[in-house]
Amino acid sequence: MGLTLYHHNSSVCAAKIRVALAEKGLPWDSRLMRLDGDQFDPAYLALNPAAVVPTLVHGGTVVTESNVILEYLDDAFPENPLRPDDPAERAAARALMMRLDDGSDGLHHAASVLTYAIAYRMRLVEAAGGTDPDRLRPAIEANMNPKSRVWLEEVVYRGVEAPIVRTCLLRFDRLLDNFEARLTDQWLTGPRYSVTEAAYTSYMVRLEMLHLGFLWRDRPRIARWFDRLKARPSFAEITDWYTPENGQALARYGAENAARMEALLHE
Ligand SMILES: N[C@@H](CCC(=O)N[C@@H](CS)C(=O)NCC(=O)O)C(=O)O
Structure with missing residues (x-):
């Protein structure tokens, strides 16, 4: 089951996901959005009703919200974990x-x-x-x-x-x-x-x-x-x-x- 990321060249919140994918060593397919109106295409709105990037698709799972995507990647692919092990440090990261x-x-x-x-x-x-x-x-x-x-x-x-x-x-x-x-x-x-x-x-x-x-x-x-x-x-x-x-x-x-x-x- 491959990973597909809908993202944009200069979007700071989409870049977060590309960084995490690289740190975890995960291959992914790129769907580059122009954000010139294509975010309102019905097919994209079905994936991301807020009409923003990023959106991650993993098999039949669609994940939106960049912070949620970061956590999803760590849960779905536990190797090379990005969240701290220590509960206090994990809470600080979340905050x-x-x-x-x-x-x-x-x-x-x-x-x-x-x-x-x-x-x-x-x-x-x-x-x-x-x-x-x-x-x-x-x-x-x-x-x-x-x-x-x-x-x-x-x-x-x-x-x-x-x-x-x-x-x-x-x-x-x-x-x-x-x-x-x-x-x-x-x-x-x-x-x-x-x-x-x-x-x-x-x-x-x-x-x-x-x-x-x-x-x-x-x-x-x-x-x-x-x-x-x-x-x-x-x-x-x-x-x-x-x-x-x-x-x-x-x-x-x-x-x-x-x-x-x-x-x-x-x-
Ligand atoms: N809370 C959302 C924010 C997403 C967001 O604002 N994305 C911006 C790019 S960084 C976007 O897609 N903007 C397009 C628009 O507003 O039309 C997340 O973290 O995923």
Whole structure:
């Protein structure tokens, strides 16, 4: 029974699964989504009614929600376990993974806000020929999932000056405080590489691509931990999938906004 993953080039939550599959040494078939409307195809909605990636299909079993997929992989394929053995460390791993989930208070949401505010909004600004809300509104309506529109409209209009951007930056700052304190050991939740690393590496990559690496400039344990993650073969499962266009947009606008983002942190 093979594994099939529906995913996307630059989706941070789909990258989590590719990393875990590589760490566990599991082969899989790729179904790459464009997320340009194909997520609403009835055949895909039957697998994932929320119309998001990732979705894992294993024989007759369909699993959605990236954190649930990570746990499913560990249960279905116990070899090379990713969850810690120790109950306290396992609980800590679960709690950290939940921080990614927690709706509009969560870190996944924060990553989306930062990505749009710094970089991806510029596609819409370019399509609209400027930042005038009356010209941007049709571009937003044509390009964005209605669910995302609720919280991203302000970010598209105001970029990094939207108040929610600072809130999301501080959310990562607090997380990294927690990481720095945990990393007295080699890994975040215990003595071996775990599901916590699989879950967070793609978010670290996104922060770095957006030139937000100043968040760990004074956090040396995080810097060393991130270097160790980069040295693992599974790291390529994040970086190799980015399209050059997405990578260039994140890097270019990240560089342009880096000084302002660092100032926001200290405001
Ligand atoms: N809680 C879900 C979040 C899934 C999610 O938001 N996926 C994003 C990509 S990272 C997506 O598919 N977005 C497409 C859209 O909003 O249209 C999970 O962890 O699987």
